[in-house]
Amino acid sequence: MSTGEFSIIERFFTLRRNRKDVVVGVGDDGAVLAVPTGHHLVVSTDTLVSGTHFFPDIDPEKLAFKTVAVNLSDLAAMGAEPAWMTLAITLPEIDEDWLDEFAKGLEYASDYYGVSLVGGDTTRGPLSLTVTIHGTVPEGRSLRRDGAKIGDWIYVTGALGDSGAGLQALYAKETGAQWQPFIDRHLTPKPRLAAGIALRGIATAAMDLSDGLSSDLGHILEASGVGAQIELERVPLNPTLIELVGREQALQHALSSGEDYELLFMVSDSDNGALSTMMAETGNQAICIGQVVAGNSITYRQDSEVMSVASTGYNHFEELQ
Amino acid sequence: MSTGEFSIIERFFTLRRNRKDVVVGVGDDGAVLAVPTGHHLVVSTDTLVSGTHFFPDIDPEKLAFKTVAVNLSDLAAMGAEPAWMTLAITLPEIDEDWLDEFAKGLEYASDYYGVSLVGGDTTRGPLSLTVTIHGTVPEGRSLRRDGAKIGDWIYVTGALGDSGAGLQALYAKETGAQWQPFIDRHLTPKPRLAAGIALRGIATAAMDLSDGLSSDLGHILEASGVGAQIELERVPLNPTLIELVGREQALQHALSSGEDYELLFMVSDSDNGALSTMMAETGNQAICIGQVVAGNSITYRQDSEVMSVASTGYNHFEELQ
Numbered sequence: 001m002s003t004g005e006f007s008i009i010e011r012f013f014t015l016r017r018n019r020k021d022v023v024v025g026v027g028d029d030g031a032v033l034a035v036p037t038g039h040h041l042v043v044s045t046d047t048l049v050s051g052t053h054f055f056p057d058i059d060p061e062k063l064a065f066k067t068v069a070v071n072l073s074d075l076a077a078m079g080a081e082p083a084w085m086t087l088a089i090t091l092p093e094i095d096e097d098w099l100d101e102f103a104k105g106l107e108y109a110s111d112y113y114g115v116s117l118v119g120g121d122t123t124r125g126p127l128s129l130t131v132t133i134h135g136t137v138p139e140g141r142s143l144r145r146d147g148a149k150i151g152d153w154i155y156v157t158g159a160l161g162d163s164g165a166g167l168q169a170l171y172a173k174e175t176g177a178q179w180q181p182f183i184d185r186h187l188t189p190k191p192r193l194a195a196g197i198a199l200r201g202i203a204t205a206a207m208d209l210s211d212g213l214s215s216d217l218g219h220i221l222e223a224s225g226v227g228a229q230i231e232l233e234r235v236p237l238n239p240t241l242i243e244l245v246g247r248e249q250a251l252q253h254a255l256s257s258g259e260d261y262e263l264l265f266m267v268s269d270s271d272n273g274a275l276s277t278m279m280a281e282t283g284n285q286a287i288c289i290g291q292v293v294a295g296n297s298i299t300y301r302q303d304s305e306v307m308s309v310a311s312t313g314y315n316h317f318e319e320l321q
Numbered sequence: 322m323s324t325g326e327f328s329i330i331e332r333f334f335t336l337r338r339n340r341k342d343v344v345v346g347v348g349d350d351g352a353v354l355a356v357p358t359g360h361h362l363v364v365s366t367d368t369l370v371s372g373t374h375f376f377p378d379i380d381p382e383k384l385a386f387k388t389v390a391v392n393l394s395d396l397a398a399m400g401a402e403p404a405w406m407t408l409a410i411t412l413p414e415i416d417e418d419w420l421d422e423f424a425k426g427l428e429y430a431s432d433y434y435g436v437s438l439v440g441g442d443t444t445r446g447p448l449s450l451t452v453t454i455h456g457t458v459p460e461g462r463s464l465r466r467d468g469a470k471i472g473d474w475i476y477v478t479g480a481l482g483d484s485g486a487g488l489q490a491l492y493a494k495e496t497g498a499q500w501q502p503f504i505d506r507h508l509t510p511k512p513r514l515a516a517g518i519a520l521r522g523i524a525t526a527a528m529d530l531s532d533g534l535s536s537d538l539g540h541i542l543e544a545s546g547v548g549a550q551i552e553l554e555r556v557p558l559n560p561t562l563i564e565l566v567g568r569e570q571a572l573q574h575a576l577s578s579g580e581d582y583e584l585l586f587m588v589s590d591s592d593n594g595a596l597s598t599m600m601a602e603t604g605n606q607a608i609c610i611g612q613v614v615a616g617n618s619i620t621y622r623q624d625s626e627v628m629s630v631a632s633t634g635y636n637h638f639e640e641l642q
Contacts, residue, residue, distance in 0.1 A: 023361055023463070024463065024465060027466070027544065028399070028465055028467075028528075029365060029395040029398035029399050029466070029527075029528050029529060030364055030365035030395050030396060030398070030399040030401065030454075030456070031363065031364045031365070032361045032362070032363055032399065032458065033361060033362040033363070033364060034361055034362075034460075035356045035361075035362055037358065040344055040353045040354060040355055040356075041353070041354040041355075041362060042351045042353055042354070043352045043407060043440055043453075043455065044350060044351035044352070044407075044440055045407040045408075045409050045440050045441065045451075045453060047409040047411060047442045047444045049411055049445070049446035050446075051446070052444060052445055053444070074351050075350075077351070078349070078350050078353065084364070086364060086453055087366075088366050088367070088368040088409075088451040119364055119365055119366050120366065121366050121451070123368045123369075123370050123373060123374070123449075124373050125370035125371075125372070125373055125447065126446065126447045128444075128446060128449065130366075130368070130409040130442070130451040130453075132364075132407055132453035133351075134362075134364065135351070137353065139355075142344070142345065142353045144345060144349055145348070145350070206350075207349075207350050208350060223348065223349075
C-alpha cells in the first residue's frame with residue numbers, strides 16, 4: 001500500500017493541526033464537525049482542472065494555495081468565517097516531489113486562513129482538484145446575491161484587472177519583472193474574508209469577482225431583479241497596469257478577465273455611513289463604482305456618456321483565450 | 322450563456338425540492354444550511370473518474386445514482402442521516418441528452434434519500450464527478466473506525482461479492498440474464514443508511530465495504546490497534562453467485578473485489594443482545610463473521626483451519642484488473 005490512496009491521504013493530509021471543532025478528522029469514513037450554536041453552515045465547491053484553470057507546469061505549492069483561496073473567496077462573498085475543507089484530488093501518477101510541494105502550499109493556506117482539511121479522496125486520472133469549503137455565519141447574517149435594491153450604491157473592494165493581466169503575461173511568456181506583481185496576483189489571489197465578515201448587516205447583496213465585473217454583476221442583478229449604472233472612470237485600476245497596457249486594456253481586463261477575487265457588493269444609501277465607519281475601524285477598503293437602478297441590464301458611463309462594453313466574462317465552456 | 326456553466330447548473334440542478342433546512346440553495350456563492358441543535362455535521366467526499374471508476378459508456382442515470390449512493394454509504398458508516406450534497410462535475414462537452422439522463426438519476430437519488438443538492442461547479446475536461454455529502458448525527462453518537470476492542474463480534478450487513486461479480490461480468494461483456502442482478506448490484510448500490518443510524522450506541526466501530534472485506538477490515542484494525550479472526554464459512558455469499566462461479570471465486574470476490582457498500586461493524590459481547598433486539602425491531606439484518614482478537618493482522622479460518630488469503634483490496638493506483 002506504499003503508493004496507495006490511503007497512504008497518500010494519510011501521509012500528506014493528516015499531519016496538520018486540526019481546529020478544536022473537528023471531532024473526527026481525516027482517516028474515517030467521514031469527518032465529524034461541530035457548528036457553533038446560533039450559526040449556519042456555509043458550503044461551496046470549486047474544481048480546478050489542469051489546462052482549463054491552470055497551466056500543467058504550474059508550481060504545485062502555488063496551485064494548492066490558489067485552490068484553497070478561490071474557495072475561501074466564496075465564503076468571503078457569503079460573509080462566512082472559514083472552518084473546514086475537503087479535497088478531492090485526481091492525479092495521473094504519484095510524483096512524490098510534486099505532492100510534497102503541493103502539501104506545503106496546502107498547509108500554508110490551511111494555517112494562514114485557519115481552515116482544517118477534514119477529508120479527501122485521491123483518484124487516478126487527469127490532474128484536477130475539487131475543494132469543498134465549509135464556513136460558519138451567525139444565523140440570518142449571511143450575504144446573498146438577491147438583496148440589491150434600486151438606489152443601492154455599488155462597491156468593489158480593490159483594483160480590478162490585475163489578475164487578468166497576469167494571466168495574459170503567463171500566456172505571452174512575459175519574463176520582465178514588471179509583470180511579476182500581476183502574475184503573482186493571478187497565481188496567489190487573496191480572498192477578502194475580513195471584508196466579507198465586516199459587511200454582515202451592511203451589504204444588501206454581495207458576491208466575489210471570479211469571472212469579470214460585467215459577468216458577475218449580471219448575476220447579482222438577475223438574482224435581485226434590478227439593473228445597474230456603472231461609472232467607468234470610478235472602476236479602480238492599478239496605476240502600474242495602466243502604465244503597462246494603457247487605460248483601455250486595463251479597463252477591459254477589469255470588466256472581462258476575471259479571477260480578481262475582490263468582493264462586489266451593494267449598500268443602501270442609509271447604510272453608506274455605516275460602511276464608512278466600518279472601513280475606518282477595520283481597515284477594509286472599498287470603492288463606489290455606480291448605483292443600482294430599475295431594469296435588468298448594466299449601463300456603463302464614461303464621464304457621463306453611455307458606453308458600449310462587450311460583456312463577455314470568462315466561461316469554461318468557451319475556448320480559452 | 323445558453324451553454325455556459327451557470328445555465329447548466331441552474332437548469333439541471335435548481336429545480337429540485339429543497340429540504341426545509343436549506344436557507345440558501347444553489348445559485349449563490351455558497352449554500353447556507355441549518356444543522357439541528359445538538360447535532361454534529363458529518364462530511365465525506367468521493368470522486369468517480371471515467372475509465373477508472375466507471376465505463377465511459379455507462380448509463381448516465383445509473384452513474385448519477387451511484388455517485389450519490391457511494392457517498393451516502395460513507396454517511397451510513399458514520400451513523401449519520403443524509404442532508405445535503407454538492408456536485409462538482411467535469412464534462413468534456415455539453416451533451417444535453419446525457420445531462421438530462423444524469424439529472425434524472427440525480428433527482429431520483431436526491432428524492433429517495435432525502436438529500437438536497439445545494440451547490441455545484443461545472444468545468445470542462447475529462448469526465449469526472451466529485452460529490453461532497455453532508456449529514457448530521459446527534460453529538461457523540463457517530464460511528465467510528467477506531468473503537469473496536471478485543472472480544473468484539475464482527476458483523477456485515479449483507480451478502481458480499483455480488484458487486485465484484487457484476488463488475489467482472491461487465492468486463493467480460495456477459496449478456497446472460499443470470500448476470501443482471503450482479504451488474505445491477507454493481508451499478509446501483511444501496512447504502513445501508515437505516516442500519517448505520519440503528520447501530521448508533523450499539524456498534525463499537527464501523528465502516529462501509531468499498532474496497533473488499535480484507536482491505537477494509539484492515540483499516541478498522543489499524544485504527545483500533547487490534548487484530549481479527551474471520552470464519553470464512555460464515556462470510557455471507559449469494560447462493561446464486563456460488564452456483565454461477567463456485568464457492569471459492571465467490572469468496573474471493575467477497576474478500577477482495579469491493580464496492581458491496583455493506584456495513585462492516587463490531588459489537589461488544591455485552592451489546593450482542595441489543596443488536597438482536599434492534600434487528601428484530603427495525604428489520605435490519607447482520608451476520609457475525611468473526612471476532613476481534615489481540616494483534617494487528619487478520620487470521621482467516623475455514624472449518625477451524627487457518628487459511629492463507631491474498632489481501633489485495635481495490636487500489637485506484639494499481640492497474641484496473
